[in-house]
Amino acid sequence: MQINWNIKPEDLKVKLDHFWELSGEKIKMIRDHYDHSQGSPVFTVAGQYTTRGWTEWTQGFEFGSSILQFDATGEDEYLRYGRQQTLEQMASHVGHFGVHDHGFNNISTYGNLLRLMLEGRIPLNTWEKHFYELALKLSGAIQGKRWTTLPDDAGFIHSFNGPHSLFVDTIRTVRALEVSHVLGHALWIDNDRKISLLRRAAQHVEATARYSVYYGNGRDQYDVRGRVAHESIFNTHDGAYRCPNAQQGYSGFTTWTRGLAWAMAGFSEQLEFLSQVPVNTDGMAKEMESVESICDQAARATCDFYIGHTPADGIPYWDTGAPGLVHLSGYLQRDADPRNGYEPVDSSAAAIAAQGLLRLGHHITTTDNENGQRYWQAGLTVLNRLLDDPYLSNDPQHQGLLLHSIYHHPNGWDYIPPGSNIPYGESSMWGDYHLREAALYLDRILKGGSYYTFFHGLNP
Numbered sequence: 001m002q003i004n005w006n007i008k009p010e011d012l013k014v015k016l017d018h019f020w021e022l023s024g025e026k027i028k029m030i031r032d033h034y035d036h037s038q039g040s041p042v043f044t045v046a047g048q049y050t051t052r053g054w055t056e057w058t059q060g061f062e063f064g065s066s067i068l069q070f071d072a073t074g075e076d077e078y079l080r081y082g083r084q085q086t087l088e089q090m091a092s093h094v095g096h097f098g099v100h101d102h103g104f105n106n107i108s109t110y111g112n113l114l115r116l117m118l119e120g121r122i123p124l125n126t127w128e129k130h131f132y133e134l135a136l137k138l139s140g141a142i143q144g145k146r147w148t149t150l151p152d153d154a155g156f157i158h159s160f161n162g163p164h165s166l167f168v169d170t171i172r173t174v175r176a177l178e179v180s181h182v183l184g185h186a187l188w189i190d191n192d193r194k195i196s197l198l199r200r201a202a203q204h205v206e207a208t209a210r211y212s213v214y215y216g217n218g219r220d221q222y223d224v225r226g227r228v229a230h231e232s233i234f235n236t237h238d239g240a241y242r243c244p245n246a247q248q249g250y251s252g253f254t255t256w257t258r259g260l261a262w263a264m265a266g267f268s269e270q271l272e273f274l275s276q277v278p279v280n281t282d283g284m285a286k287e288m289e290s291v292e293s294i295c296d297q298a299a300r301a302t303c304d305f306y307i308g309h310t311p312a313d314g315i316p317y318w319d320t321g322a323p324g325l326v327h328l329s330g331y332l333q334r335d336a337d338p339r340n341g342y343e344p345v346d347s348s349a350a351a352i353a354a355q356g357l358l359r360l361g362h363h364i365t366t367t368d369n370e371n372g373q374r375y376w377q378a379g380l381t382v383l384n385r386l387l388d389d390p391y392l393s394n395d396p397q398h399q400g401l402l403l404h405s406i407y408h409h410p411n412g413w414d415y416i417p418p419g420s421n422i423p424y425g426e427s428s429m430w431g432d433y434h435l436r437e438a439a440l441y442l443d444r445i446l447k448g449g450s451y452y453t454f455f456h457g458l459n460p
Contacts, residue, residue: 001307001314003374004381009446012380015387016446019439020072022394026401026432027066031081034399043407043428045415047398052413055160057101059089061433064108068436071116072443079122083113094139100159102143103173107454108433110135111179118457119450133183140180141187143173144200150239155200156207159231161247166232168212168259170204171266175454177201178273182458199284202291205270209298211241213263226305227320230259248408254321255309258349260302264356265434267299269454271363277455299360300371306353307378311336314382315391316353318346318409338390338404338424344414345424347391348405348431354382355438383438393427400427402435 030049034041039051040059066082069075086109093105114132116122148158148166157174159167177197187195211232216225229244229252249256274292310316315336317325324342325331336345361376385391386402393403405428406414414423444452 001310001378001381002312003307003378004384005377007377007380007384009380009442012384012387012442013446015384016439016443019387019392019435020069020443022392023065023401023432023436023439024069024073024075024078025396026393026399027069027078027081029399030062031066041429043405043414044398044400044426046417047395047400047426049399049427049429052407055099055101056093056096057099057104058429060093060101060105060108061429063089064112065429065433065436067109067112067116068433068440071112071121072436072440079116082109086110086113090135094135095142097142097145098160100143100146100157100167100170100173102139102176103170104430106136106139107175107179110139111454115454115456136176137180137183137185140176140178140197141185143176144180144187144195144197145189147200148234148236148239150207150234153203154207154239155203157200157204161231163236164234165245166207166211166234167247168208168228168230169262171208171212172262172269174201174204174266175269175273177204178277179455179458182277182455196284199287202284202287205267205291206294208263209267209294212259213298213301215297215301224305226260226301226303226308227255228260228263228302228305229253230256246410248410250319250321250323250410254319255305256319257306257310257316257346258318258352260306260316260320261349261352261356263298263302264306265352265359266356267295267302268356268359268363270295271299272359272453273455275363276453277458296364299356303357303360303375303378306357307374313385314354314378315345315347315350315385315404317343318349318406319343339420339422341421344406344409344422345404346406347386347402348428348434350382350386351402351431351435351438354379354386355434355441357382358438358441380442383442386435387439398427401432402427405431 040056041049042052063082063085066078070079090109110132148163149155156166157170159165178201181197214220214223214227230249231245233242244252246252309320313335322343327342338345357375357379361372365372416423441452
């Protein structure tokens with residue numbers, strides 16, 4: 001991508017103001033017209049949100065979006081809706097043992113509400129605060145129970161595919177364990193054995209960095225630094241690593257760009273958590289120092305790969321090895337084309353990646369100003385592009401906010417408009433949510449507000 005070195009946060013102010021106005025309209029449109037009896041809204045078909053039964057991993061994004069809207073605008077109707085729906089709809093997600101999505105569903109709802117209360121943005125109510133804390137404590141423990149043990153005191157939170165499967169996505173759900181730990185909770189299993197959720201979080205971070213990210217040396221000398229595998233497969237009998245794989249990408253040996261973006265945002269967010277929260281390490285101080293170093297290496301590698309393997313405007317195609325890219329000669333030297341006829345772009349990957357670039361840039365600027373500025377400016381470049389045509393959905397009939405997002409191209413789930421060979425023009429609940437999250441992140445910086453993190457206000 002071509003980094004815009006001249007753009008400043010202030011240059012996005014007008015776009016952000018328009019964005020939040022548009023965002024509120026989309027939230028109300030879904031609230032008033034989507035049929036929730038069919039399940040959680042997942043992605044749009046011809047501009048209207050529909051569902052897709054795989055796992056219910058997007059409901060927290062729907063209601064969390066309303067909470068973020070209140071955070072950005074102060075309009076109480078969004079807080080009331082987000083709070084009420086969290087109370088009525090999200091309990092099943094807290095108690096869901098079958099998914100790896102607790103950091104998505106529950107941090108986006110209970111977590112955002114607790115954060116706002118701790119920040120003084122909503123009135124302190126002791127019992128309401130305890131309600132959010134209890135939900136987050138249980139969510140982290142239940143997520144931590146979904147565990148595959150590896151040799152040498154290692155392990156990972158396994159995906160909904162089963163105990164053999166490590167998804168790179170879960171680097172952003174591990175925060176559920178960390179919030180639970182900071183709130184003083186632990187996982188209790190048979191024979192009253194107490195398991196540290198911080199230790200499990202650290203082990204999962206290490207496993208993801210080791211097996212999901214490639215560094216171009218040692219075991220990975222055949223590969224490219226910063227490339228990411230969506231899924232890593234293990235032998236569940238002895239814990240041996242077997243091979244990379246992909247569910248939503250083209251192959252285990254190409255990079256599904258949304259998986260890359262999850263890694264960028266997740267490792268950068270972990271760096272912030274590990275450096276800012278004085279957690280009770282339970283004798284793990286040296287181990288946590290090592291984890292912080294691992295996160296720094298993984299965050300830099302994945303962000304560098306994104307910058308080097310994304311079209312000029314910072315919007316990626318769905319997979320860096322997608323076979324149709326061969327027909328798009330010089331595609332990295334020009335802006336991405338959502339209607340190119342060969343391979344779809346994935347704007348949701350860009351929305352997630354923008355936050356990873358901004359957070360990493362902000363985090364390392366004091367110690368590595370040159371690279372810090374490079375990542376920061378890259379993040380501004382991507383976000384600036386997403387807040388404009390053809391990505392921001394200004395059509396009042398379209399329920400989505402961020403256009404040209406895709407879900408599962410190999411499964412053929414995405415809507416393909418008549419006359420096209422590829423999906424384009426549609427939105428996803430995670431794309432809309434993460435664009436709101438990135439916009440809120442920058443908005444707070446522009447307005448001089450407190451720095452936005454998932455753990456802000458938590459006291460160990």
